[in-house]
Amino acid sequence: MKFMLVFLALIIAAPACADNGIITKPSNFSVKDTISRFEAAVKSREGAGLMVFTEIDHAAAGKKFGIDMRPRTVVIFGNPKLGTPVMAKTPLLAIDNPPKALIWEDDQGKVWLSYNSADYLYKTIYPRHGLEAPPNYSAFAKTLSDITDEATK
Template sequence: MMADNGLITIQSRFGVTETIDRLVETVQRAGLLVFARIDHAAGARDVGASLRPTELLIFGNPKGGTPLMQDRQLAGIDLPLKALGWEDEQGKVWLSCNDPHWIAERHGLGDASRDAVNAMAGGMGKVIASAAGTSQP
C-alpha cells in the first residue's frame, strides 16, 4: 500500500477491468450504489490518443455521505467516493482512492462527522482490498 496526497493505493492481482468488475460486485454486495463507471482509456481511443488501461468507479451511499455534506456542504466535491484502477508503465495494476480521513481534513469536518468518516474509511479499506485480491491496507 502506498499513501500520497490523501490517496491510498494498493496493487491489484488482476487486470484493470477485472479489478473494477470485482469492485462493482463488492460495493453492491456491501449495499452501496454504483453511480458511474468511466473507462478513460476508451475515451482516449475515441479521440485518437492512447492511454494504458484506466477505469474510474464512482460509488457510495447517501446515508454515509449526506452527514459529511450537512457538516460542510463543499465536501460534496469529493463525494460520492471514487476508486481508480490503472496500469503503470511496467504493466502492474493498481487501485487508488481518496482516504476518507483526508477528505475530512480537507474540508475541516467537525466532530459530528467523525463516526461517518471512520465508518467510510473502514469500509473503503475493505472493499478496495477485496477488489484487488489483497489483505486490507
C-alpha cells in the same frame, strides 16, 4: 544501479501509501476484473447504503480522439443515505464527493487501485467546505480497506 534505485523507490512509494491522501494497492487481477470485483464488493454492501454510481473510462474517451493510453477507469461510488443530507446543506461538497476509485495499469502492465483515504476525505475535504469530520469515520476507513482488498487480492 539506476534501475535498482528506481525499483526501490517504486516499492517504497507505491503500495498502500497514503502520505498525500491517496492509498494505492497492487491488484492481482486485470483492470477489467479489478473493476468488476470492486463494484461487486461495493454492491454487496447495498444494505448499508453503498452503491456504484458510474464509471469513467479515460482510455476509451481518449481513444475516440486518437489518443492511446493504458487503462484508467474511475469508479464513482458512495453512500447516498449518509452523503445526500450533508450535500443538501453544503452543495459545494458535491465537487469533491462522492468518493472515487481509480483502477489503472502502469507502463509495465501492473494493475493498481487508488483511492482517497478516509483521513483525507474527513480531514482535508470536509474542512475545505466548512464541515467537521463525523465522530466515528474509522468505520468508513475500514470499509474502504475491506472493499479494496476484496477487489485486489
